[in-house]
Amino acid sequence: MIDVLLGLQWGDEGKGKIVDYLAQKYDIIARFQGGPNAGHTLYVDGNKVVLHTIPSGVFQEHCLNLIGNGVVIDPVTLQNEIQKILPLCPSLLSRLFVSHRAHIITPTHRALDAASELAKGADKIGSTLKGIGPAYMDKTGRNGLRVGDIMSPNFNEKYEKLKNKHLQMLRQYDQVVDWQAWEEPFLTAVEQMRHLQIVNAEYWLDNHLNAGKKVLAEGAQGSMLDIDFGTYPFVTSSNTIAAGVCSGLGVAPSRIGEVYGITKAYCTRVGGGPFPTELHDETGAELRAAGNEFGATTGRPRRCGWIDLVALRYSVMLSGVTQLIITKADVMDQFNPVKAAVAYLVNGVETKEFPYDVCDMEITPVYQSFAGWDKPVAECTSYDELPQVFKNYCHFVEQYLQTKIAYVSNGTGRDQLLAIS
Ligand code: GDP
Ligand code: IMO
Ligand code: MG
Numbered sequence: 001m002i003d004v005l006l007g008l009q010w011g012d013e014g015k016g017k018i019v020d021y022l023a024q025k026y027d028i029i030a031r032f033q034g035g036p037n038a039g040h041t042l043y044v045d046g047n048k049v050v051l052h053t054i055p056s057g058v059f060q061e062h063c064l065n066l067i068g069n070g071v072v073i074d075p076v077t078l079q080n081e082i083q084k085i086l087p088l089c090p091s092l093l094s095r096l097f098v099s100h101r102a103h104i105i106t107p108t109h110r111a112l113d114a115a116s117e118l119a120k121g122a123d124k125i126g127s128t129l130k131g132i133g134p135a136y137m138d139k140t141g142r143n144g145l146r147v148g149d150i151m152s153p154n155f156n157e158k159y160e161k162l163k164n165k166h167l168q169m170l171r172q173y174d175q176v177v178d179w180q181a182w183e184e185p186f187l188t189a190v191e192q193m194r195h196l197q198i199v200n201a202e203y204w205l206d207n208h209l210n211a212g213k214k215v216l217a218e219g220a221q222g223s224m225l226d227i228d229f230g231t232y233p234f235v236t237s238s239n240t241i242a243a244g245v246c247s248g249l250g251v252a253p254s255r256i257g258e259v260y261g262i263t264k265a266y267c268t269r270v271g272g273g274p275f276p277t278e279l280h281d282e283t284g285a286e287l288r289a290a291g292n293e294f295g296a297t298t299g300r301p302r303r304c305g306w307i308d309l310v311a312l313r314y315s316v317m318l319s320g321v322t323q324l325i326i327t328k329a330d331v332m333d334q335f336n337p338v339k340a341a342v343a344y345l346v347n348g349v350e351t352k353e354f355p356y357d358v359c360d361m362e363i364t365p366v367y368q369s370f371a372g373w374d375k376p377v378a379e380c381t382s383y384d385e386l387p388q389v390f391k392n393y394c395h396f397v398e399q400y401l402q403t404k405i406a407y408v409s410n411g412t413g414r415d416q417l418l419a420i421s
């Protein structure tokens with residue numbers, strides 16, 4: 001069976017930390033979508049590590065790690081990441097596998113991302129500018145370069161052809177992006193990628209699954225950034241929900257087992273787009289400070305607000321989440337009351353459905369208030385030690401989402417995770 005772990009909000013829910021922990025119980029961790037727009041933070045022996053392309057199972061010595069076909073890879077980011085973590089993880093290269101079918105992000109994809117964002121002006125998506133949108137556009141437009149192509153003798157020809165297409169496109173924009181400086185490092189990194197273990201990943205996974213190996217699919221971004229179901233057009237360019245696992249790894253739906261859905265005890269978003277429970281006041285600023293909410297990939301301050309159960313219920317439904325994981329519960333220690341949106345008021349009408357046209361409407365969240373925890377969750381080392389008010393809050397969330405909470409995370413460390421019985 002293959003289990004899945006994915007974010008239920010707008011990303012940065014703490015997926016990296018949880019995958020690193022859960023990887024103890026799995027043989028293989030596989031990324032199925034996204035690319036270097038992801039920033040997954042782990043603490044390994046006190047060292048902070050941010051992973052963008054490499055799956056978060058690398059620090060568990062027994063774990064194999066697969067970058068699946070649904071991922072878009074920037075060879076430069078991947079090589080930088082490998083170099084950075086090799087000293088902490090000497091066996092990395094023997095445990096890292098890449099699908100032939102994953103697509104490559106080129107320097108001109110990045111240039112197109114930047115030019116397109118600049119041209120959008122005030123309507124910009126707030127892209128991470130890593131070339132994600134243009135790379136997926138070339139994939140679905142059937143022009144893309146795949147990892148398998150770098151092994152082919154006519155790689156340079158293919159690359160030049162794609163580059164020339166991009167240069168034509170770039171001429172339509174007023175902005176000039178200095179992509180030339182990125183080309184040499186790109187070609188060097190492509191050369192280095194030839195030494196990685198590039199595999200027919202769908203067969204590779206099938207063989208491992210048939211041999212009884214346990215696989216965890218690691219999501220990037222979050223359900224509300226999904227290309228189909230997120231707050232379009234303020235989304236990323238891949239399917240971040242559980243459905244993306246099948247197309248992003250080449251596994252059948254019948255093989256999916258548990259689906260872990262992660263949410264913070266509050267909510268954040270980075271970049272543009274609707275965020276119904278966003279707090280523009282002092283409380284929002286306090287959440288940012290208490291949660292250290294600055295982007296792991298771009299360093300941008302994250303927008304903060306209360307947990308949104310309407311959006312969460314939608315995400316849980318879309319992915320068939322079987323177990324919830326609540327992260328950053330310790331951040332709420334200093335807040336009293338703690339609030340949760342339980343419905344939206346739209347044109348005077350209350351709804352619990354996430355609206356289609358969320359970008360064009362005024363939404364007033366309806367909140368339920370909870371008394372703040374009477375003892376810091378940060379100090380608890382077991383479920384039994386958790387304050388009763390916090391347990392009541394968890395129970396409310398479980399009832400609302402009709403899904404059990406499996407773990408509560410109460411700190412950045414690998415072991416700051418309480419199993420909920
Ligand atoms: P990801 O993209 O979902 O992997 O999440 P990020 O790494 O971008 O952002 C999550 C941030 O929260 C990181 O800085 C983590 O170290 C941190 N974090 C994760 N879990 C907890 C937690 O339970 N408490 C606190 N205080 N920080 C956490
Ligand atoms: P992890 O995996 C938070 C956001 C960007 C932007 C939008 C589109 O760390 O949770 P893109 O570069 O994909 O074209 O940007 O999506 N975004 C993320 N926000 N966490 C992420 O990844 C994100 N990846 C993309 O900020 O609003
Ligand atoms: Mg992140």
